[in-house]
Amino acid sequence: MGWKTLDDMDLNGKRVLVRVDINVPVADGKVTDDTRIQRITPTVRDILAAGGRPILLAHFGRPGGERKAELSLQQLVPALEAAFDCPVMFAADCVGAGAAAAAEALKEGEVLLLENTRFHAAETKNDADLAAGMAALGDIYCNDAFSAAHRAHASTEALARLLPACAGRLMQAELQALEAALAKPERPVTAVVGGAKVSTKLDLLSNLIEKVDHLVIGGGMANTFLLAQGHAIGSSLAEASLTDTASEILTKAKAAGCEIILPSDLVVARKFEANAPHEVLPADACPDDAMILDAGPASVTRIAEVFANSKTLIWNGPLGAFEMEPFDAATNAAALKAAELTRAGTLISVAGGGDTVAALNASGAAADFSYISTAGGAFLEWMEGKTLPGVAALEQ
Known part of the structure; x- marks a missing residue:
């Protein structure tokens, strides 16, 4: 096991950029199956309990580098608040001045959700500049999206190399289970x-x-x-x-x-x-x-x-x-x-x-x-x- 977990990080007072998979089915603006949201909840709650401030990075659908209202992550905020049992703020971009202001204003006990990473075409190109813009928003990087780990994208690969990095609870469980099944x-x-x-x-x-x-x-x-x-x-x-x-x-x-x-x-x-x-x-x-x-x-x-x-x-x-x-x-x-x-x-x-x-x-x-x-x-x-x-x- 060459990777760290949340237990290896000092999270108190830190802004933690958490890459998650919340690519959930939505109908009429409401989440119809929150399984993926439930599976990231332990990570978010553990960060909050340790005094950290979770900032969620995620993709949603395939917008192809364009802003599409129907693929905005903002519609997931009610489902996230219900799962996390805490306020979830929203920023209309995953980089830039607005996102930076939202990250700076984030209070203890709150979660910040950033807008769809794939609204930027540079995301799927593993762009270093986009990753640097994301890294500027946090102190620690936590990847809890094993389902996206086979993609070398800015939010899954380049970003992990710019901040102290660890696996979230879901990623940790996936890796431990697979190592037990195939590695040893x-x-x-x-x-x-x-x-x-x-x-x-x-x-x-x-x-x-x-x-x-x-x-x-x-x-x-x-x-x-x-x-x-x-x-x-x-x-x-x-x-x-x-x-x-x-x-x-x-x-x-x-x-x-x-x-x-x-x-x-x-x-x-x-x-x-x-x-x-x-x-x-x-x-x-x-x-x-x-x-x-x-x-x-x-x-x-x-x-x-x-x-x-x-x-x-x-x-x-x-x-x-x-x-x-x-x-x-x-x-x-x-x-x-x-x-x-x-x-x-x-x-x-x-x-x-x-x-x-x-x-x-x-x-x-x-x-x-x-x-x-x-x-x-x-x-x-x-x-x-x-x-x-x-x-x-x-x-x-």
Whole structure:
């Protein structure tokens, strides 16, 4: 761990620039899901409790360097005040005289929210001058936006190098969970990788086969591997052009001592719709006019056995078409098994990615996982073994 936390900083009387992710859904000017706001609340409250004065930096939507009223962060002030239980001031820019005056006027027990960083085109260019303008507003930099840590932007990378820097509580939790899962995990380690396309997760698969003991592949991705093994997959979603790549991954995994687990039985249907007539067939018996929509019960039994013999689990992506009953069965059953083992204290379970979070929430298993990351792209890039600029900057 080469980065500092809030516990390592003297916050009393200091203005703390906190990079957060409050890119929340809004309808008619009101926040409809405040999950991301709730997740940064511990950081803000801890800074306030230590006598610090939090100044929030955040992006909202994709304004492309232009000021757009509908993407102003000002509309989030009521939701932030409700979550933090304190006054939240607002400045109409994230740099300049107005922002400086607001930062100077900030009182103990108050929070200042600066306007959307992406109203400046220089933000996404990691511009040094913009970062310097932000740095002038504070004494300490705290990054609590792991979800934006894979972007080298002015507020996530350049700014971190200009002030004493640390990780916020959410960033700290993300990094500790991921380090426990991949950097120094308890073995055996199992990874579940699902989703539609192999092409979007080639780097992930290549990295994982060198680091995990078992790799469960599900979803549309599994179909490409079944095709590579010579199995008919009917009209199933697959990437026929990547069968050679899939074969190479299987070969490399064997050489690395990583067992790849593909479905041994399948749930197939003729229509891609909820409750479509379906049947369970062996993995090599998909009819030409059918499509694979889930892994079968024998596959789930095997996955459960692997989980039971593992110490660490990393999960990214569903095992089937989890949005539709009954093709959510494999994902739900596997998730509930992981949750059961985690509750029992025999498994460390870390999951992340948009579809993954939705699937685990739908299964009812999410609350029992050791950690669930809402970071999406940053979570994926970390699993791919890539250096995240926002994290690397904290380690300087």
